[in-house]
Amino acid sequence: MPTFVYMTRCDGCGHCVDICPSDIMHIDKTYRRAYNIEPSMCWECYSCVKACPQNAIDVRGYADFAPLGHSVRVLRDEEKGVIAWRIKFRNGEKDLNLIAPITTKPWGESIPDLKKEKAPTQEQKDSQLLYSEPKYIRMDDGDIHTFESNGLKMKQGVAY
C-alpha cells in the first residue's frame, strides 16, 4: 500500500513533491496540502516520508505481509546524521526502535571530485563490478555471504 498524508500535519511546503521519483506526490487543489495522486504507482521508496519536515507522511504496508494494525515509521534527522525506525507489531507488544548513522561527514562537504579520479584500467572495465563497488557485497568473493558459508543448501530453487 502506498504513502498517505496526515492533513493536520502537512503545511504544504513541497518537499515531497520535489523529491518523489515517481512524481506522484502533488498539491491538493482545494486544501493546498500534499497528497498521493496515484497510489498504485507508489513503490514505497520512503523518499517523501524521510524528506517531510513535519513527519506528515506515512506508509501503509501491503496487507499480505504486514497485517493492518502494525506501524512502520521513520525519522530522518539530518543535523544529527542519523535515521531512526520504529516498528510496532500489530499486537502492540513488540515495539522496536532502531537508530543508524546515515553520514559520517557534514552534508555537502565530502563530494568526490570524479574528474580527479584515475581512469579505469582495462581490467576494471572488463570487470562486472561497478565503479567503487565494495567487494563485500559480492556473493562469490572469498566465500563471504555465500549460501555455502552460511550453511545453506539449494533445494528446488530455494536456499534452506
Place this chain on the structure above:
Amino acid sequence: MFVSNPFADLAASIPVDVMQWYVVLMFLAVVGGTIFDVIHKKSGKYFFDKAKAAEAARTRELNSGDKMNIAVQTALVDVATSAEFCNPHRRIAHLMTMYGFILFILTTIALVFAYPTHAAPGIVSLLWHLSALSVMVGGYWFWFVIRVDISAEGNPCYKLVKADLFILSLLGTTTFGFLWSVGQSMGGGSITNLLLALFLISSTTLFCGVIWSKFAHMFFKPAAAYNKRIVKADGSMENMPEIGDLSDKALQERFPDIPEYLGTNPPNMGLGIKREAPRHY
C-alpha cells in the same frame, strides 16, 4: 492621506447602521461557517478519536499544569511566531499577512463602531492602512513567489484553483479597501465607487466563504500544533521513533554504530536536503 477615516466619508452615503450590521453579519458568517466546517469535515471528532487511540501508547501522564504549559508554548511559539514553517520566507510572509489581517479587522471594527461619522484618532486610521499594506506585501509575496503551486509544482501564477479562494479574497479585501481609501482622500468619483464595490464583494466572499476556503485554518492549525506537542510530551509520539541524545552512553551501547561512525560526541552534520529550497520541478 493615511490618517483619514475612510468610513466617516462613507457614512454620508450609506447609513451607519447598515455599515455596522454588515460587520456583525460578517462576524456571524465566520462563526457559523467555522462551526459548520468543523461538523461537516469532522475535524473535531478526528482530534478526539486520535487522542483516545493514542492513550494506550502513552509513556507519561500529563497533568493539567503540563497541558497548560504546552498550550502557552503553542500560543507563543507555533501561533504567535508561525514556527511551524521551515521555509523562513514563508514564515515572514505568513507573519505579515496574519498580523496585518488581525490588525485590519480590529481597526475596521474600531473605525466602524467607535468613529463612524467623524475623524478617528490618526493612529487608528494609520494602523488600518498599514495593516492593509502588511497583508498586501505578505500576501502578494506568497501569491507570486512562495506559493507551493509555483515553487514546487512549477505552475504559472495565473492558474487558479479552489485553494486560492481564501488568499485571493483576502488580498482583494485589503487591496481594494486600501485603494478605495486612497481614491476617497483624492476626491472620490466613479472609480472610487467601483473600488468600494470590489472591496465589499471581496470581503463578503472572504467571510461568507469559510466552508469552501481555508479560512478555518486560523482555528484548526493551533489545535493541530497543540496536539503535536502533546503527543511528544506524553510519549505516544504517533508511533514515531525517538532519537534522543546521541552522546548518551546508554544509547551508544545499544546502538554501537553511533560511536563507531559518528564518534562519542557526534557533531552537527548540517541541513542535508534542506540546504536547497524544494524547487527542482
